[in-house]
Amino acid sequence: MAVETRYVTSGEVFVAYQISGQSAPDLLFAPGFVSHLEQAWENPDGARFLHGLGAFSRLIRFDKRGTGLSDRSVGIPHLDERIDDIRAVLDAAGSKRAFLFGISEGGPMSILFAATYPDRVAGLILFGTYACAVGASVPQDDLAAAERAVRESWGTGKSLPGFAPSIAGDPAAVQYFAKSERLSASPSDVINLLRMNREIDVRHILPAIRVPTLVVHRRDDVRVRSLAGRELAAGIANARYVELAGNDHIPWVQDQGLIVEEVRQFMGGAPDAVEIDRVLSTVLFTDIVDSTKRAVAVGDRQWRSTLEAHHAAVRSELQRYRGREVKTTGDGFLALFDGPARAVRCAQEIVRAVRPLDLEIRAGVHTGEIEMMGDDVGGIAVHIAARVAQRAHAGEVLASSTVKDLVAGAGLKFIEQGLAELKGLDEAVRLFSAVA
Template sequence: MATQQIKHEPVSSIRAGDLEVGYIDSGSGVPLVLVHGGESDRTQFATLRAHLGAGIRAISYDQRDSGITVNPPVPYTPGDLADDLVALLDALGLERAHLLGTSFGGTVVQHAALRHPERVASLILVATTPSFALCPKTVDELFDMSHDDRQKAVADLFITPEGQAKLQTRAARTLAVRDPEKSGRRHDAARQHEIRDHLGEIAAPTLIVHGTEDLLAPYSGAALMEQRIPNAELRSIEGGRHGITMEFAEPIAGWVREFLGVAAA
C-alpha cells in the first residue's frame, strides 16, 4: 500500500434547510459527496480523499448530531438524513452529484437515491447494507459501548490483521465523540433502515465495494444489492473488513475514478 500524505482541509459551514452544516470541500471537477458512517464525522474520509486525485470535487459533511453541524434535538429517520443531503446540494448550488456512502452513510445515500432520484448521478456503496436486520448483534453491542471501549474494539472489526500495525490508531480516531442523546438518536435512525424490497427502484448507476470478511455489514448484503439493483456492479476486497475506505483507499480511489469516468490521476 503506497504512502500518501494526508492533508487537513479547511472546514466551512453552510445553512442547508433547517441545519447549519459543517463540511469540507476540496478539489475541482466531478462533484462527489462523501457520506460518513454512524460513529464518524466529515473527517472520516481523509485517507480516501488523499488518493482521489485531480478531476474530482470531494465534499464531505457532518450529518445530524455529528461534528459541527447544528440540528434540533429531535428524532429523525434515514429518510430525513437523505433529505438533509439534498438540502446540502441545494445550498452548494449542485443540481446533481455522485454520492459515496460508507457503512451508515451508505444507508443514507440509498434513501437519497429512492427519495430524490433526479439529484443522484450515481451511487457508490461501501461496506454498507440494505437492511439493519442483516447486521450481526455485534453492531448493537458497539452501540452500547462507551466511546473508549468502542475505540478499542474497532481495530479488529475495521482492519485486517495485516493492516493493524499501521492503521489501528487511525481507525480509532475515525470515531467521533457524542453525548448519549446524540448517539441514541443516530442509533435509533440506523435501526430503522430497511429497503430490501425497494432495491429494484434504485435507478442510479451503482458501484458496490465490500470486504469479504466484513464483520459488521455482512458480505451477503452486498451480494443482494448487486442482484436487486438494476444497474449495479460489485467490487470485492478479499479479506477486507469494515474499514476498507481507510485500509484499501488506493485501489478504491482507482475504482471510484474509473466508475466516474475521470481520467487516471
C-alpha cells in the first residue's frame, strides 16, 4: 500500500509525516531512536504492525527532525523542539485530540507533550521507554564506546543484536537493518542523538501526567531495562503496566499481536474526555533589582518613563519566545512558557534588553504543574519560581534542577549553585545559574 508522505514546517524545519488507517480515533506514533517513514513499509513485520494499528485508528506517523525524511543537519534537537514538532504534525493532520504512542526515545517527548497539552491527548501509550536515560540502558552504556561503534560500523546492520536479538541471525534482517541505518540518519547525526539522549530526564514531570496511560515493556528488553518501565508506571497516576515476555526492543518483532491488542483495548476503554484543570508549564518571574532605590533617586516621572520602557522591552522578548504574560508585579513580570528552553533564553534576552535602560533584573525559572484560575495562575510551581527569582543576583537567570534536566540538547549551559531551602517547601531545591 502506497502512503503519501507530506511535510509540515515546525519553526523553520520541515517535518515529514504520513497518515494511514481508519478515520478515527487519531493515534500519533512517536518513533524511537531513528526512523524512515517510507522504508518502514518495506519490512513485512513492520508493515503488519502498522496495518494492525491502522485497523482501529487513524495512524499519524512522522520522522523526528534530523532523521529519516525530515530535515537533516538541524543540530541536536531538544525536547522543546520535539514537542513543537508533535503539535505541528497534529495541526497539519487536522487532529484536535489524539492518543500518543511513544516508543523508546519517543517516550520522553510524548510524556512532556501529554503533560503540557493534556487537552490534546486522549491517552498516552509508552513502549520500551524510560523517564531518565542514565540507568535505563542494558548494559550500562559507555558513551565513548557507543560513539566508536557508530563511527566504525553504522550502516552495516551490526547494531541489530542490540535492538532485536531474536532476528540477529537472519541475513535478510541484517540487510534490512543496515539499509534502515543508512536511510534514517548519518553517523554524525547518530552521535549527536547519543549525546543528547544521555541527558534526558523527565522524572520530575511524571506526576503531572493526568491523561489515561498504558505502559508496555518486555521483561528482558535488550535495550531498556524493564525496571525503567515499571518506574514510569509507578510515577504516573493510575497508569496501567503490562509486562510481556521477550527481549526484543523493537515492538514489531516477536509478539507484536499482543502489543497491538493491548493498544486497541486501551484506546477503546479510554474516556471520551478527562477534565483537566492543571497543566505542566514553565514559569518565569522577573524583578528589577533595587527598584525602590532607583525610583527615589530619579523621581516619579522619570521612573514611570523607565518602567514603561522596561515593560515594552520585556513584552517584546516574551512575544519573540512565545511567552504568555500573566501579569506584571509592579516592577516585574510573571509569564508562562510551553517549553523550558525558550523560557531560559527569553530571561537571558530580557537581562540584556533592559541594560541600556541602566536596569538590572533578576529572574527565576521553574517547570511544574500550574492551576489555571481564569486569567491568573496558581499552584506550587508558581511559588517555587517566585522563590527561585528571589535567590537570583543582579543580572542572573536562576533555574531549578527540573528546568536544567528538561533542556538537554538545547545548547544552554549552567553552573550549579547548590541546594537551597525555599520558604514553604519541605525539601531543598537544587539551583543552577544559566550562563549567558
